[in-house]
Amino acid sequence: MLSPTPSDAVAVPEEKLEFVSSCKLPMPWATFELHAFYDQISGKEHLALTLGDIGNGEPVLSRVHSECLTGDALFSQRCDCGAQLEAALKKIAKEGRGVLFYLRQEGRGIGLLNKVRAYHLQDHGADTVEANERLGFAADLRRYTICLPMLEHLHITSLRLMTNNPRKVNALKESGIEIAERIPLIVNRNPFNIAYLGTKARKLGHLIPALDKAETVEKVPPAAHDNE
Numbered sequence: 001m002l003s004p005t006p007s008d009a010v011a012v013p014e015e016k017l018e019f020v021s022s023c024k025l026p027m028p029w030a031t032f033e034l035h036a037f038y039d040q041i042s043g044k045e046h047l048a049l050t051l052g053d054i055g056n057g058e059p060v061l062s063r064v065h066s067e068c069l070t071g072d073a074l075f076s077q078r079c080d081c082g083a084q085l086e087a088a089l090k091k092i093a094k095e096g097r098g099v100l101f102y103l104r105q106e107g108r109g110i111g112l113l114n115k116v117r118a119y120h121l122q123d124h125g126a127d128t129v130e131a132n133e134r135l136g137f138a139a140d141l142r143r144y145t146i147c148l149p150m151l152e153h154l155h156i157t158s159l160r161l162m163t164n165n166p167r168k169v170n171a172l173k174e175s176g177i178e179i180a181e182r183i184p185l186i187v188n189r190n191p192f193n194i195a196y197l198g199t200k201a202r203k204l205g206h207l208i209p210a211l212d213k214a215e216t217v218e219k220v221p222p223a224a225h226d227n228e
């Protein structure tokens with residue numbers, strides 16, 4: 001298990017992940033290696049997709065992606081998740097080296113059914129943070145320490161992380177992981193998610209440049225109900 005440096009005051013929760021197996025996964029852009037892990041605490045399965053020589057000590061181009069079934073698998077335009085997943089995999093394939101962690105913490109950790117409940121509230125005017133709070137959840141319940149045993153298994157010590165979320169960067173740093181670089185991942189800005197992205201920038205601190213504030217009052221345009 002990677003541990004924080006002695007100067008870090010933050011307590012890092014102990015994660016219990018068991019490596020299960022790995023296999024080749026041919027994708028449209030490259031053939032990745034898929035590594036499967038079982039999370040003994042949550043009972044979830046987490047995945048790491050790797051390409052190239054990632055264990056040689058050089059910082060690794062990486063994406064820590066939280067599950068979004070609606071965006072990743074069902075093409076939802078409410079968020080930017082599916083486009084970020086594809087863009088990250090393409091970037092890794094282009095470099096020929098990198099890792100994508102696919103963490104099964106759907107809906108920022110509240111689960112798929114509660115995310116649909118939150119979307120229902122958003123259809124009726126709440127923003128993404130208010131909806132979580134009305135359901136009795138914090139805005140973001142994710143744990144990035146899940147990555148620690150996977151990083152150790154893969155012999156990765158330093159990341160070039162593709163994200164717009166400074167909380168993710170800080171949480172990983174506080175876990176003792178070196179973040180050599182943050183690489184912005186700005187994709188799929190569309191009429192259905194522009195306000196949602198605005199809320200992420202205003203309330204969750206995401207670094208999403210050049211959002212027009214006037215457009216970013218979160219309301220799903222009526223057509224989104226037909227389209228999703």
Ligand SMILES: Nc1nc2c(ncn2[C@@H]2O[C@H](COP(=O)(O)OP(=O)(O)OP(=O)(O)O)[C@@H](O)[C@H]2O)c(=O)[nH]1
Nearest residue numbers: 066067068079105106107108115118128163164165
């Ligand atoms: N509760 C809730 N979860 C959402 C909503 N929209 C997306 N998600 C979940 O949010 C997670 C993705 O987090 P984001 O906040 O979009 O982005 P991030 O991973 O923090 O930051 P990036 O690295 O820049 O993508 C996934 O688990 C999605 O299922 C929403 O409106 N409500």
Ligand SMILES: [Zn+2]
Nearest residue numbers: 068071079081
């Ligand atoms: Zn999403």
